[in-house]
Amino acid sequence: MAYELVRKLFLANHKSKYIGPHRVLFYTHKLLCSYGGEMKIFLDSSDVDEIQKAVDTGLIDGVTTNPSLMLKAGRDPREVLMEICELFSWDSSVSAEVSGDTAEDMLDQADDYIQINPNITIKVPCTVEGLKACAALAEDEIPVNVTLIFSVAQAILAAKAGAKYVSPFVGRCNDNSFSGVELIRAIAQTYSVHNVDTNILAASLRDVHHVSRCFMYGAKVVTMPPKIFWKMYDHILTKDGLAQFNEDWTEVLESIKAQEIEPYHD
Numbered sequence: 533m534a535y536e537l538v539r540k541l542f543l544a545n546h547k548s549k550y551i552g553p554h555r556v557l558f559y560t561h562k563l564l565c566s567y568g569g570e571m572k573i574f575l576d577s578s579d580v581d582e583i584q585k586a587v588d589t590g591l592i593d594g595v596t597t598n599p600s601l602m603l604k605a606g607r608d609p610r611e612v613l614m615e616i617c618e619l620f621s622w623d624s625s626v627s628a629e630v631s632g633d634t635a636e637d638m639l640d641q642a643d644d645y646i647q648i649n650p651n652i653t654i655k656v657p658c659t660v661e662g663l664k665a666c667a668a669l670a671e672d673e674i675p676v677n678v679t680l681i682f683s684v685a686q687a688i689l690a691a692k693a694g695a696k697y698v699s700p701f702v703g704r705c706n707d708n709s710f711s712g713v714e715l716i717r718a719i720a721q722t723y724s725v726h727n728v729d730t731n732i733l734a735a736s737l738r739d740v741h742h743v744s745r746c747f748m749y750g751a752k753v754v755t756m757p758p759k760i761f762w763k764m765y766d767h768i769l770t771k772d773g774l775a776q777f778n779e780d781w782t783e784v785l786e787s788i789k790a791q792e793i794e795p796y797h798d
């Protein structure tokens with residue numbers, strides 16, 4: 533029975549036709565372990581084509597959106613969210629931000645977004661009304677991302693309101709002359725002292741250095757614009773080393789040819 537359930541979950545999330553008992557065991561282990569320990573990379577974008585390109589690498593775990601990114605996309609936000617959600621499995625996270633002056637307004641909008649896909653996470657601002665909405669959603673087991681976090685105090689309130697994620701805005705802290713990565717470190721330390729299971733989702737990142745530092749200081753998730761994700765691959769020594777390897781490999785092939793030895797492959 534449990535075997536069949538896990539098997540169905542696996543088939544719903546993978547295109548692979550290889551589904552023997554050992555794969556089910558491995559997948560069960562992965563499901564159980566997915567509640568901690570993993571560094572997750574999200575894309576901060578509402579551009580479906582850009583998201584698709586990055587998702588094709590197999591390294592993207594979710595997406596965060598906000599009203600400014602929706603404005604940039606210039607399309608119906610619901611339609612954009614539907615397309616993004618379809619790129620991910622049921623257990624990933626796509627943040628859809630609600631707006632409004634009252635918790636009731638936010639909850640109305642959240643009701644609509646929740647219908648889109650089970651992988652929707654509702655994003656609310658760290659305000660009195662936003663945290664009221666957060667608590668109500670968390671009560672119903674709806675994952676909530678509390679955004680616009682600029683202090684440990686705000687992160688404490690968000691955790692108490694039952695947030696699954698808190699989003700400190702690293703770059704905007706730096707823009708205002710205090711350290712964003714130090715804020716990540718302080719929140720991580722506070723959560724760790726009190727065994728809080730809210731995940732730190734570092735946002736508003738401006739470069740690859742921020743990505744590494746945020747993970748190093750305790751962020752479980754880091755969200756970034758696609759252009760920063762692609763830059764994570766880059767290193768001048770990798771580029772130079774590869775150029776040398778390619779050059780040498782060409783020489784190996786030429787030398788095999790000269791000796792008339794059958795190459796392993798061409």
Ligand code: G3P
Binds near residue numbers: 576704736755
């Ligand atoms: O996820 C929050 C992010 O979109 C804000 O980034 O660069 O506008 O500070 P930024």
